[in-house]
Amino acid sequence: MDSKALVLLMLSMFCLHGILSGERPAVVNIGAILTYESAIGKVAKAAIETAVDDVNANDQILYGTRLNLFMENSNCSAFIGTLAAFKVINKDVTAIIGPQSSVIAHMLSYISSGFRIPLVSFASTDPSLSSLEFPYFVRMTQSDSYQMAAMADLINYYGWKQVIVVFVDDDYGRNGMYALDDELTKKMIKISYKIALPVRASRKNILGLLESSKVMGPRVYVIHASPDSGLEIFLAAQDLQMMTSEFVWLATDWLSTILDTFALSRHGILTSLQGVVSFRQYIPPSHKKNAFESLWSELQESGVTTSKLNAFGLYAYDAVWVVAHAIDEFLNSSGNITFMSNSNLSDIGGKIRIDMIKTFDNGDLVLQKLLNLNFRGLSGPISFDGNRNLVSGAYEVINIYGSMMHLVGYWTNSSGLSLSGNVTWPSGNENIPRGWVPSTREKPLRIGVPRRVSYVQFVTVSANNRTFQGYCIDVFNEAVKLLPYEVPHQFVPFGDGRSTPKYWTLINMVADNEIDALVGDIAIVTNRTKLVDFTQPYISTGLVIVVPTKSTKSSAWVFLRPFTVGMWCVTGAFFFLIGVVIWILEHRVNSDFRGPPKRQCLTMFLFSFSTLFHSEQEETLSTLGRFVMMVWFFLLMVVTSSYTASLTSFLTVQQLQSPIDGIDSLIASNEPIGYQEGSFAWSYMANSLKIPKSRLISLRTPDDYEEALLLGPKNGGVAAVVDELPYIEIFLSTKSGFGIVGQPFTRSGWGFAFHRNSPLAIDMSRAILKLSENGDLQQIHKKWFCNPNCTARTARSTEPNQLHLSSFWGLFMVCGIITMAALLIFLLRAIRQFLRYRKDQQKEDEASSIPSFMKNINRFFDFMDEKEEAVKNMFKQKQRA
Template sequence: MKDNEHVVGIVGAIVDHTSRIGKEEKVAMRMAMEDFYSITNQTLILHIIDSQRDPMHAALGAKDLITRQQAQAILGPQTWEGTSLVAKVGSENRVPVLSFADDTPKWATEVWPFLVQASAANTFYQMKAVAAIVQDSSEWFRVTVIYDDSDSSINEVLPQLSSALREVGTEIHNLVPLPPFVSFSELSEELERLKNDQTRVFVVHLSVPLALRFFEKARELNMMEKDYVWITTDPFTSLVHSFNASTISSMQGVVGVKRYFPEDGPRFRDFYYRFRKRFSSEHPEEDHYEPGVFAVQSYDAAWTVALAMNQSSKLLDGQNLLSKILQSKFDGLSGKVEFNTTVDQKLPPAQVFQIVNVVGKSYRELGFWSEQSGFTASLGENAKNSSSMEVLGQVFWPGAPRLTPKGWTTTSSNNKPLRIGVPSLSNFKQYVNVEEDYDSPNNLSFSGFAIDVFKATLEELPYDFPYDFFPFNGTYDSLVEQIHLKKYDAIVGDVAIVARRYRHAEFTLPYIESALTMVVTVQPETRNRAWLFMKPFTKSMWVLIALVNVYNGFVVWFIERNHCPELKGSVLNQIGILLWLAFSTLFSLHGDKLHSNLSRMAMVVWLFMALVITQTYTANLASMLTLQRLEPTFSDIGVLRSSSAKIGYCRGSFVQRYLNEVLRFNLNNIKNFSSPDDYAKALRNKEIAAAFLEVPMAKLFLAKYCKGFIRVGPTYKVGGFGYVFPKGSPMLASVNEALLKVFESGKLRELEQGMLASEKCEGMEDGDDETTQSLSPNSFFVPFIITGATSTIALVFYLCRVYKSMFGHKNLIWRLEMAVIKGRFSRRASGLPETGTNIISATLNSSDSNSNILV
């Protein structure tokens, strides 16, 4: 400052002198004032006070800056707690306050109109960047969030993070609030609890001092090792450039999200070198001197105030100064500075974030993320964008694995295998069978289709899945509830996927088809015996036979009618003869009565066809008369319900509720059974009229009892059978993927066919399952084509000959008429008498005596 006439304003600043952020802000603001003087030769007086990390002390300092130091604008503080108090003081005194706090509430400027947010930080986009990192792994379905419970911004951070994670198919599994002055013993207890949990993906949103203590303790408990994932947020990540070697060593493998600001260009490079030199001289206790985002944003804020104060040659009042500040528009070190004057008086929110990876003695800048472009290794028009972090190159995770960590574990820290419950009261032992086996460790053996499919699924998992089976003697509903009570880690068996069970657990994909069907006994068919003679052929076959018969009869009648007087007569008589001729060919040829070779040809082919049809009809009718025809005792569920007949279902299953509430059967008419033999006995003794089984069980039942029972009626869609896991289990996605591989490899079909083949049908004999079916025109397609074509060809040939004969007949008549006329003129000329005999004779002599009009 040269003299007072060059002073254009007084600026106050509130920073935390003991923090790295405060130290960077002080140096940067002083540099801004000096740079402004060197360019404009105008002096701004800067008064900086220490907030001492106390919001109340910051408010008192603001009051002192305004009243005693005559400050016209205030820069800071860094926290929202301090900002809210300072903004109140500033608005009461009409002094603009440029806050560095992250994400001030939207209502803040309505309450304190002189508050301006000079930080471009934006929690919403930052949480989306965190969610994008989580989405990069297909196995990170649950995360644990660790946060500072003294941070008032957490009320916005958590909802935004939860929403962003849900968009990528992940949920917050656990929230861990930590007080700012938590003791090391309390921190150890909390970390031990997290270590025993299955989820190993952690999002850390802590203040710098608390985060440093947290990671130090996590390293001591071996939680910075393989399979762990640590993701940090601002403001902690934005200070990673300032951490010493000891701090960095406890954070190996951490991936962080920090605000991006451009570090290229001559202006920033000049600022960078001057900042390092000045910072090292003022704060030699620091290990690193590079400026971060807090330095550049405070530099831009100070420059904004300086430009606004320089707009007038005389001192501005508070309202005019606020207007000049909000009208600022220039390219600063942190990016474009241009306030939103219509809504909340903020800088445009940062939408580009830098992804860093702590490794070795420092950190690596992997690349960038933005909502528009996703991940990219560099910024620019030719940059390669991707939704995957693979475009950023190799990421070094905790424990230095080259593959992305699972982010969860199947076992707790004491390496105990998972406890898997198995229903021991399964009605169909082919699916789940629990037996005593003194050769096994727990004297029990577990077998069946459900067990086999589960073991095949585990073979497709890319990691070990230690487990132990435990039998459960109870209903399926109570078994699923054990998951919620944490008695079991999973359930394997013939457990139906039912909506109400989702209150306690989640299910894998159904490993077997899902439907409910009805099984009833069969009885000899008694209906429509009077029309049994029609059964050998289908209706379409009978219609086609009649049409072809009539057509062939018409062709023969048409060709033979001029040779046989009995084929003539009245129209009604000729129709009767035609029909008689058509259908009598099925039994006799009448070949000796036919006069034309064309009609004989059509009749012979049709006789062959008639012989094939009559012999086939006889054979099929005989088969139907000798084989017993069976029909279900009930085929309509409505009739079954109205008859109040008893029905059966599997004990312990959900079917009883479905039969009563959905299909409307009376509870008194519903009985439960515990084995296929019980079903068969009850159905045969007419104790029940029908049994309602899930389709997989019905297949097994009919494979064993293939005679005397049948599936009838519609099938009712239900959930099928699945394996059960706790709600939000990180294993569920991997198990589903492995289960799909079992489907696609054909292994599931092989296991199911093996299970059904092991059930030998009781009393089954060769041919017992054969049925005689009515024959359709498809069985006689070629003979019908041949006989139809033959008759048509004969008819066409006959019509051609008739046409030719008719044409010759007309020519002869014309010649006779001309001859008569000519003879009359000749006789008159010669004086001879005209006689018709002479004229006709002369005409016939001159004509072709072989002409004939008949065929």
């Protein structure tokens, strides 16, 4: 016998031994729990029965072991479904397929875990079933966690920020809605209203709940219902005239399931679904799928089923094969299937005899084999992730319009949303709906307005609360006119009229939905933006410092202020020095500097002062004298022009009466600081600048500002007032003797406050930009504020305007050096000429009896007289000529 024949003989004997020894059972029981008359149950029942027949007819799996199916009807009831579960478990089943309802699946998951029987559901999409609480639950379909991520991407794609969710108030509906809320929150989208429908809600109940939602702003509705009752929602919406271009209707995959299951024209269903967008679980095309669809057509013709095939029918068919593969793997590796009595049930008696139900010994092994599967079924690749969910996450986006469903895009868990077609919305509208209306006439927007007691130019409210005026009100009204839709609204005043309300309280009221918006002089600051959304700023602002000032126009000695004392002294000394030096340089050669001593003294002092006005009558003749005058005139030009500019400043600008010249000196002064009651200036100075709260004094009106500043810190007042620039501009236009010091030390603006993610905030921002671009915003500002004093006065410090010697010492030094150098040259030349003259007279001096020092003096003066006489003769000759 050759080797091949020997191997075949051994295999045959091994197989025969296995069959004879009973290691592979002839029959393995499985259970199924469905709702037979439901849209999904009708298809699933036929699909499961067909799958069992196909498994038993296939010799490539189970190898002689047959599946024996025990199917029970749960009748869409958790109670009946529980009883049905005990019935099939009592048949020693190795796995349970179903149920299709997430509500029933929760109950059966506890039972299957207790008896260690895998529960393979082909239609329970509730995400919470994947928790560790249900270790034997296996999802043979796509979890709603995928679908809700897809829904959030779709809503975000079109830019809608608020939605209304309609859901069935059971585990399936609530948990699906929670999953959607989580996904929307990631994208800063809000569920503004939730409509919880009772299970099997009547048309009357649905009409009432939908009617109440019409007064809400959002017009984007997400419907998460069951296939058997969800259509009533659209029928009710059609009755309420809500299937119009103003509304957006989005549905989860329950809608595509019912449309796939029944004929599209059934009961005129498409009439109430025009423009609806829905998801459908994506099943990739394959030869197996095509063959099964052909088989399904034969089943319909033979009367086995009357329903069309839907996605859940494919998943139900694959669920049977998943169970068959898992059992086959288990039998190949572990041997016989065994059950044992449950000791926990031994003390439970009664007619039902629950204590007789056995626990599946090998349930954990079968579960493990099932979770490790990886093959391709009718629904596509089949494998499971760590949460016992089918690895998938792909949906088709369908749009219902006309007489059919149109495929407009896809969503996958890996690549996200991809739209390839145009969506037709309700009423045939192809433009993307706004998905939101700000208000209705039945419920107009409640716009909060602060009742100010000061600076009423911004906001003022009449005594009867009917008239609202001011700069902020005008800007809001003009912006509303530019919106492409009507915004019914009513102003609601806040405040007792005795004190301005705290704006933080009003901001919190918007955040808590007590009012819809806030209009007024509302500063946009960081902490407020965490609670509400602001529009584009309609006016720029910032905190500034106001201090008392005094005018120098009426001072009799203001002309002395431009120079410091040192500057005046040095300038006067140079006038004297220049006069003396010029006299010395010109005395010998210029007759204008000669004469009696009294006349020469007057000439000496008057000459230098007359140069200040270029009115000197004496002419300089010597080269050195002219050089000195050139430098002196340059110095006078610089000094006099600087003096003129400084004096002009002193005569036209008010000066500080306070040592505070900016925010740094204000913080370091340790003196009281005033701020406007209710302003954010308090929190900024206390929290950001760390100024002690004891230094901050609340002031209510401009009169309080004036009184506190005039009193000063020593008399119970304040050293300065810190407030926003628009208020200070009004204050300075009505009060004199005050000015702004330094620059604004914050940069901000005023805007209108709305709820977080409010589309109206975006539209109003665009309207404000249009007002700015077309000049209307400037005209409104001019209407309320511009007058002859509308420009804020800025105070300046005295010290920087005075001219110090340090600014001119270089120029004085150069002038002094040149002057002294000219004088030194003159003296050296005079001495040299004298030495020559002395040499000629030396012989004559030796014969004289006069002392030598007296001779030298006499000769020096004789020398000088001779020079002067020579000069006189020269001038006389010039005059004669």
